[in-house]
Amino acid sequence: MSQFQLKVLHVLENKYFQNAEVVAGHEGLLRIVKWAHVLEIVHVDNFLVGEELVLTTGISLQHGIEDFMTFIESLIDKNCAALCIEYGSSIQAVPEAILAIANRHQFPIIVFHEAVPFVRITQDLHSQIINQQYLMVSTLESYSQTLNKNTVLGQNTDDILQNMYNELKTQIMFSIKGREPIFFPNMTKSNRQQLLALNKYAQQFKHEPIFIFDQHYADLTIFREDGLFSEFELLILDRTATALAQLLMREFYIEEKKNIEDASILADWIDQKLNKEEIYKFIVSHYTNYSQSSGAVFVLATPNTVMKAQEDIVYSKLYYRNLFEQHGFIPFLFERKSYVIFILLHTKDCRAIREILNSIFTSLPKTDFYKKQQTQGFQIAVGKVVADVQEISKSYQTALETLYICRKVQTSSFFYDDLHLYHLIYKLQMQVNLKEVINDYLQPVIEYDEKYNSKLLETLQVYLQSNGSKQQTANQLFIVRQTLYHRLKKLESLLGENFMKGHNRITLEFMLLANSLIDDKS
Numbered sequence: 001m002s003q004f005q006l007k008v009l010h011v012l013e014n015k016y017f018q019n020a021e022v023v024a025g026h027e028g029l030l031r032i033v034k035w036a037h038v039l040e041i042v043h044v045d046n047f048l049v050g051e052e053l054v055l056t057t058g059i060s061l062q063h064g065i066e067d068f069m070t071f072i073e074s075l076i077d078k079n080c081a082a083l084c085i086e087y088g089s090s091i092q093a094v095p096e097a098i099l100a101i102a103n104r105h106q107f108p109i110i111v112f113h114e115a116v117p118f119v120r121i122t123q124d125l126h127s128q129i130i131n132q133q134y135l136m137v138s139t140l141e142s143y144s145q146t147l148n149k150n151t152v153l154g155q156n157t158d159d160i161l162q163n164m165y166n167e168l169k170t171q172i173m174f175s176i177k178g179r180e181p182i183f184f185p186n187m188t189k190s191n192r193q194q195l196l197a198l199n200k201y202a203q204q205f206k207h208e209p210i211f212i213f214d215q216h217y218a219d220l221t222i223f224r225e226d227g228l229f230s231e232f233e234l235l236i237l238d239r240t241a242t243a244l245a246q247l248l249m250r251e252f253y254i255e256e257k258k259n260i261e262d263a264s265i266l267a268d269w270i271d272q273k274l275n276k277e278e279i280y281k282f283i284v285s286h287y288t289n290y291s292q293s294s295g296a297v298f299v300l301a302t303p304n305t306v307m308k309a310q311e312d313i314v315y316s317k318l319y320y321r322n323l324f325e326q327h328g329f330i331p332f333l334f335e336r337k338s339y340v341i342f343i344l345l346h347t348k349d350c351r352a353i354r355e356i357l358n359s360i361f362t363s364l365p366k367t368d369f370y371k372k373q374q375t376q377g378f379q380i381a382v383g384k385v386v387a388d389v390q391e392i393s394k395s396y397q398t399a400l401e402t403l404y405i406c407r408k409v410q411t412s413s414f415f416y417d418d419l420h421l422y423h424l425i426y427k428l429q430m431q432v433n434l435k436e437v438i439n440d441y442l443q444p445v446i447e448y449d450e451k452y453n454s455k456l457l458e459t460l461q462v463y464l465q466s467n468g469s470k471q472q473t474a475n476q477l478f479i480v481r482q483t484l485y486h487r488l489k490k491l492e493s494l495l496g497e498n499f500m501k502g503h504n505r506i507t508l509e510f511m512l513l514a515n516s517l518i519d520d521k522s
Contacts, residue, residue, distance in 0.1 A: 147240070293330075298344055463500075
């Protein structure tokens with residue numbers, strides 16, 4: 001660890017410190033020294049940035065204990081490494097009060113009992129610091145080249161962690177969300193449990209998160225008993241995390257290529273051309289530990305015209321695959337026309353799956369990824385959650401219905417289960433001429449709006465949604481109450497005085513929903 005760090009303890013080995021004495025702060029000798037600085041003034045705020053070894057003859061400290069107090073407290077506040085004082089005509093001893101402060105803060109005070117050349121000391125220490133920095137940069141460059149070379153040779157996770165351990169010789173943990181963490185070098189079960197029982201934010205740990213497609217996918221962690229991590233260790237941690245992220249991306253792309261080969265089988269699955277035994281055989285060929293599970297189909301509708309469309313689609317597939325895997329799903333996916341179809345299996349029951357999916361799609365609209373997709377014209381839908389893999393075709397069909405509905409009307413949900421009334425309208429539309437039925441109830445209002453360019457239909461819809469509250473309706477429509485009264489009076493003349501009562505109201509609400517779904521202008 002000290003190969004690329006100069007500490008106060010090492011400074012004492014310098015030839016000019018042979019007769020020096022540590023008079024306070026012995027417990028702080030492991031402090032890092034990043035520079036050496038000569039100071040002969042009390043107020044030091046503008047001259048220090050931290051971790052300097054300060055040298056002084058004490059010429060400004062001889063006038064009183066108050067100045068000395070201000071000086072030592074400023075050095076401690078600035079996180080300096082240590083204070084070196086040359087005894088001479090200016091100062092012959094450090095006051096006990098100053099020694100007490102230094103001991104309390106574990107801040108080393110070193111005294112020279114004879115004159116020493118400060119210029120030679122700073123030259124020696126600066127040369128040592130610069131050489132260590134150069135060696136650290138060279139070692140990091142060599143380490144990065146090794147990682148890049150091994151990437152070409154097809155390195156795996158163990159190879160990367162082995163390279164990291166060779167440099168740091170400290171305990172490493174690599175954990176992908178939803179999986180057991182990898183310990184390198186390996187540890188006994190009891191030692192693992194002890195380590196995992198510690199607070200992960202404790203100073204003995206340093207974490208580097210690994211993000212894949214804006215998702216926090218994994219963590220790379222190093223552990224030190226003393227919690228004293230060097231700059232070199234943190235840089236190695238950062239570079240290794242980058243290499244692991246690249247490896248994971250490569251694995252995702254390999255998996256994507258494999259999915260293309262499975263596309264014909266998956267198409268037969270959702271088209272009900274496979275029996276249960278064939279479905280299980282296919283699943284087990286990918287996941288040997290597979291057991292009976294529930295599932296659902298997620299459909300991603302891709303836009304027809306997007307710049308770099310294919311790259312966006314590949315990125316989207318990898319993003320959603322990663323997102324679903326993070327939540328315990330087994331995803332199978334393939335493309336059909338302008339759709340990317342995900343078959344999602346899970347070991348939990350239907351209700352639990354619905355809750356997991358709801359959690360995913362509640363947070364998704366807040367992401368930059370989703371917002372970008374919306375501007376590009378991507379759309380999503382989730383079909384019915386089914387209890388058996390043979391029913392996946394039903395989930396697929398309901399996902400397509402849901403997608404159709406979401407395209408036609410503004411909905412607050414992507415789920416089939418949340419749009420039952422719209423699905424009923426959709427199925428009715430397949431059986432009867434629903435437009436004629438709608439006209440039987442709403443045609444007078446629609447014709448009036450067209451003739452006079454009024455907004456009676458919109459007013460009716462908001463009035464029903466507001467449960468007949470005139471104040472809420474007026475506020476939502478941004479009109480005065482008198483204007484609303486005039487519109488309601490007109491609606492009564494067109495629909496009848498009892499249009500807000502009983503079955504009349506229910507029928508109108510249903511017809512308004514139906515009209516919004518089948519209206520070609522939507």
